[in-house]
Amino acid sequence: MPYSEQFLHEAIRLSGEKMEAGEGGPFAAVIVKNGKIISKGWNCVTSENDPTAHGEVMAIRNACHALETFSLEGCEIYSSCEPCPMCLAAIYWARLDALYFAGSMADAAAAGFDDRFLYEEVSKPWNLRTLKTRQALQSEAQAVFKAWIAKPDKTAY
């Protein structure tokens, strides 16, 4: 379906409403299928004690719950802001068809959110990131991947 401004207005409106209500940061998203909103999500990191509870992630979880599927092919997401790397990757994993957003990464950064820094970190090889990181026991993990490849009754995603 083509972009429809009403859904982006709704995502922005929701971001303000839930932020004012003390749910969390000023971010929200809605997911649309066949021209209708099928789910809404808003940032509830601080109220739910869940650092992964961003607007887009919550909207994705709610849409998948409603449709009883782990794939949102055929749906679009409207977000009040450019997604952080966590939410962007979640949008890919959910197989959403399109992303429409309003505020920019720079707008989020100016309001105190780390999105720009996170994009820089995610783009680096792991040994150059600020996060202390170490790899070990690789062959032990490879054995599990081999078992997955050989598993006859697996559900791919």
Next chain:
Amino acid sequence: MPYSEQFLHEAIRLSGEKMEAGEGGPFAAVIVKNGKIISKGWNCVTSENDPTAHGEVMAIRNACHALETFSLEGCEIYSSCEPCPMCLAAIYWARLDALYFAGSMADAAAAGFDDRFLYEEVSKPWNLRTLKTRQALQSEAQAVFKAWIAKPDKTAY
């Protein structure tokens, strides 16, 4: 706390156990605080119909629930595999002190998982990604950010 091999063994063991049980893909993680495991998580994307239910995300959610906080400062995460961009950004948002992992992004890719492609996409400006993306109504979103900045009783994260 320094790296301790026992926890990485446990993350890998769990990834195999839950994959064989049909929970989802072959990935798991544990979170450690003061030398003790405080949470475990495993991929349950297909069994829970949640594309965000990766091992690291689930371990983070479970740890935050157990500790009743949205910050895991002072904790480390041990993952059976190098995190995808969603999980890596979640690790930063959760303020974890360190990441220890076993399998590589290449190992995951060889088993059919999109991690490498996702890292490439996340590293691009939004207008160069394969995901159909469009920005609109930026000033409307900026007004919400201004309200956030001015909000006297906000909880920062």
